[in-house]
Amino acid sequence: MFKNLLIKHQVQKRCFCKVKNISKEDVNIKPIGWDKAKPFDIIPGPKPLPIVGNSWRFLSNDFKRNQDKFHMELHETYGDICNLRNIRGSSMLMVYSPEIFEMMYRNEGVWPIRDGFASLNQYRSVTRKDIYNGMGLLTMQGADWHNLRSKVNPIFMQPRTVHLYISSMNLVAHDFIKRMEKLMAKNNEMPANFEHELNKWALESIGIITLDRRLGCLEENPTEEVHALINSVVELLRLLFLIDMTAFGNISIKYNLGLWRKFVKYEDYVTDVCFKYINEAFETLDHNKPENEKSAFEKLLKIDKQFAMIMTLDMISAGIDTTGKSTGAILYFLAKNQNVQKKLREELLEALPDADTPLTKEILNELPYLKAVIKEAQRLAPIGTGNLRKTTKNVVLGGYQIPAGVNVFMGNLYLSRSDKYFPKSKEFIPERWLRSTTGEMSYKNVNPFVSLPFGFGARSCIGRRLATLQIEIVIAKIIRNFQLDWHQEDMLFETELLYGIKSPLKLHVTRI
Numbered sequence: 115m116f117k118n119l120l121i122k123h124q125v126q127k128r129c130f131c132k133v134k135n136i137s138k139e140d141v142n143i144k145p146i147g148w149d150k151a152k153p154f155d156i157i158p159g160p161k162p163l164p165i166v167g168n169s170w171r172f173l174s175n176d177f178k179r180n181q182d183k184f185h186m187e188l189h190e191t192y193g194d195i196c197n198l199r200n201i202r203g204s205s206m207l208m209v210y211s212p213e214i215f216e217m218m219y220r221n222e223g224v225w226p227i228r229d230g231f232a233s234l235n236q237y238r239s240v241t242r243k244d245i246y247n248g249m250g251l252l253t254m255q256g257a258d259w260h261n262l263r264s265k266v267n268p269i270f271m272q273p274r275t276v277h278l279y280i281s282s283m284n285l286v287a288h289d290f291i292k293r294m295e296k297l298m299a300k301n302n303e304m305p306a307n308f309e310h311e312l313n314k315w316a317l318e319s320i321g322i323i324t325l326d327r328r329l330g331c332l333e334e335n336p337t338e339e340v341h342a343l344i345n346s347v348v349e350l351l352r353l354l355f356l357i358d359m360t361a362f363g364n365i366s367i368k369y370n371l372g373l374w375r376k377f378v379k380y381e382d383y384v385t386d387v388c389f390k391y392i393n394e395a396f397e398t399l400d401h402n403k404p405e406n407e408k409s410a411f412e413k414l415l416k417i418d419k420q421f422a423m424i425m426t427l428d429m430i431s432a433g434i435d436t437t438g439k440s441t442g443a444i445l446y447f448l449a450k451n452q453n454v455q456k457k458l459r460e461e462l463l464e465a466l467p468d469a470d471t472p473l474t475k476e477i478l479n480e481l482p483y484l485k486a487v488i489k490e491a492q493r494l495a496p497i498g499t500g501n502l503r504k505t506t507k508n509v510v511l512g513g514y515q516i517p518a519g520v521n522v523f524m525g526n527l528y529l530s531r532s533d534k535y536f537p538k539s540k541e542f543i544p545e546r547w548l549r550s551t552t553g554e555m556s557y558k559n560v561n562p563f564v565s566l567p568f569g570f571g572a573r574s575c576i577g578r579r580l581a582t583l584q585i586e587i588v589i590a591k592i593i594r595n596f597q598l599d600w601h602q603e604d605m606l607f608e609t610e611l612l613y614g615i616k617s618p619l620k621l622h623v624t625r626i
């Protein structure tokens with residue numbers, strides 16, 4: 115049925131797609147305060163180097179390994195708004211104030227633009243146009259994006275529909291506990307590639323949600339395909355960052371150089387494997403299944419077949435390293451902070467007297483500390499170091515005139531690790547998210563625009579509810595079943611598009 119979608123595109127046209135959803139009227143409107151604001155051109159910022167501009171900064175060691183230093187230097191030198199001129203030919207504003215973040219979001223309009231992903235855009239709109247026709251929530255903009263997003267929201271953003279997947283998530287989390295038991299058999303220590311194991315759990319989980327299919331990732335010997343799919347997704351994120359953030363990225367696409375060819379090779383692999391899984395799911399569809407047992411793919415089919423395939427593929431690829439990395443960071447913080455782990459286990463022992471009890475919506479509602487632990491870990495180690503938006507109209511930010519069409523990076527992680535917004539900000543203190551906490555640490559003092567691990571507003575993460583539920587279930591099961599300890603040096607964190615744990619996650623694990 116869908117085989118025609120899989121025909122490979124022969125010719126690579128070499129051009130860039132421009133986003134065309136900023137209206138001329140919006141460009142001409144002057145918002146309140148515009149005339150009194152300072153002109154865009156005088157926003158301070160470091161001088162760009164010839165050719166590479168300021169792009170090199172995103173490849174620097176500080177950006178990769180020391181986010182606090184990278185942003186602190188820009189913030190302290192240039193203030194709450196800094197203009198990084200010439201990032202692939204355009205300005206990118208780096209913003210360090212929650213009041214400005216809020217202003218930015220309040221002015222993003224009904225079709226917010228999150229620019230970037232030029233490589234993915236090129237791949238979907240040009241290289242493999244015959245398959246994708248530019249489609250996908252990550253790359254689409256304007257009315258086309260809005261049209262699809264509003265059809266998909268009821269499936270993924272409503273708690274009622276997301277809760278339907280709880281029993282599948284329990285099944286996979288249960289298998290992950292068995293997998294950990296096997297892994298700990300030798301010396302009670304998780305292997306150096308435990309992050310890959312977490313990615314396998316994430317893929318198995320998203321596989322059952324999207325396709326109602328077990329992919330066998332947690333079996334003793336999963337197929338080579340599963341490993342290769344995970345590795346391709348991880349590698350693609352790294353390449354996407356390199357291509358999208360550097361001047362070399364443009365050249366690489368234009369002249370079909372090694373970097374771009376590698377990107378296309380991995381994208382092709384992910385497309386082939388995911389579409390194979392999706393085609394198999396399509397061929398074995400049970401049309402008599404009740405609505406509440408249908409996979410995400412079956413629900414998406416009602417919208418449009420091609421979109422159902424592409425959205426399912428996006429969910430599979432977006433649901434691996436994101437959820438895996440986040441979960442890895444939470445486990446590390448719990449192993450490092452024994453008092454927190456103990457308190458969480460007490461909550462879990464009460465809610466789950468039997469270790470094998472499946473988590474239900476009702477039980478999860480009784481686990482406020484679990485939720486606080488996850489929020490706290492995502493404050494300190496969100497997978498995105500900040501959120502990106504493009505101004506869709508003229509707006510005044512921080513006293514400056516910002517015209518429509520400017521990229522704005524909001525530095526959430528840097529602010530989340532500042533004592534100005536979170537007392538004892540470098541410490542792992544889940545209590546700050548509990549409604550019962552009073553005084554300095556009360557959640558009432560938290561500025562809601564500082565820590566935004568899933569973004570904000572109409573364009574926020576579509577997988578937020580699914581990912582949160584998956585993480586809650588697996589963390590509850592792990593901590594209910596195992597004592598975690600950390601006998602290694604402190605974890606290193608790194609940014610390669612996604613931010614997250616870098617050192618091997620060699621957790622010391624003991625069965626309870």
Ligand code: HEM
Nearest residue numbers: 251429432433436437440568569570573574575576577581
């Ligand atoms: C812990 C796991 C995850 C985190 C922390 C996360 C975080 C994010 C963030 C920060 C954004 C950008 C939001 C914005 O611009 O305001 C985003 C977008 C997105 N995420 Fe996630 N994500 C996670 C898991 C997932 C999963 C499991 C899926 C798929 C099921 C997914 C699919 C997407 C998609 C499709 C978008 C683009 C939405 C749009 O532009 O309309 N994410 N995610």
